[in-house]
Amino acid sequence: MKFANKNRVYSALQTSLKESSQKKAVYRTGMTFWTPVNTFFISSSLLVLLASSAGIFSGIFSSFAFSSSSSTNEAQDNFYPTSLPWIQDKTDCKYRGRTWKDGKCWDQEHSPMF
Template sequence: MATPQHTGLTFEKLVAQIAPEVSNTFTVEQLEAIKRVFNSRVWTRHSLDIRVSVPIPGLRFYLVLLAGSERRSKMRLRSEKCLYPFWTPANTLFVIGFLMILSACGYTIFSVASFSLTPLTTLDYPTSIPWINDKSECEHTSRVWNDGKCWDSEHSPNF
C-alpha cells in the first residue's frame, strides 16, 4: 500500500500536468475531493514485478513484466481489451521471436543432455595395459597375453 506522501506526490504530478487554464477553474472542494480519491486508492505490489531498461544503442527501450491475482472488474477488462489489444504487429513479432529463442534454447539443452547420456559408441577397442608386464598376472585379470603385452579387449573410448 502506498504511503500518503507517495499518493500526495502522485496527486501533485497529476495537477501539474493539467493545463493552467483548466486547473485554475477547480475549487478547493473539487481539489480536496480528487485528493481523497487518490488517498483512498489501494496501491498494492504485483506478485511478479520486473522492470528493466534494455541497453540498445540509439534507442530508449524498457521492458515491464507484471503478474499477480486479477482484481479488475469484467467491465474494465472488456474496455482495456479494446484499448490495448494483444495481437498487434509489434506484439506478434515479439511473441514469435520469444518462441523462436525458447525453442532454440530448449533444442540446445535437449541435444546436449541427450548427447551426454548416450555413449559415443558401443564398439570396444582392444588396448594394451602398460602396468601389467607378466603373462600370469595378465591372464589372472581375464585379459590376453600377446606379443609380450597384456591386452584388454573390452576397453571403451568412453572410459
C-alpha cells in the same frame, strides 16, 4: 471566527476531492491498460518468447541426444585391442580378465574414449 472555520472545512473538503480524483485517475488508467493495441503487443511478445525458448531448448536437447548417441555408438563399434604396459605379470593379467599374448597383457575392449 466563523470565516476561518469555513476555510478549514473547505480546505479539508478540497483535499478530500483531490484524493478521490487521484484515485479515479489511477483507476481509469488501470482500466485502459488492456486496450487492443496493448493486448496485441503483449500477446505477440509472449508468442515470440515461447517460440524462441522452444527453438533454443530443442537445439540444446538435440545436441545432447546426438552427442550421447554418437559416443555410445562409437564406444560400441570401435573397440581396439590395446597392450597394457603397467601389467607385467601373466597371472596378474589373467586375474584382471585380460589376455596374455607375446609377453604382453592385452585388453580387447579398449575404447578410444578411455
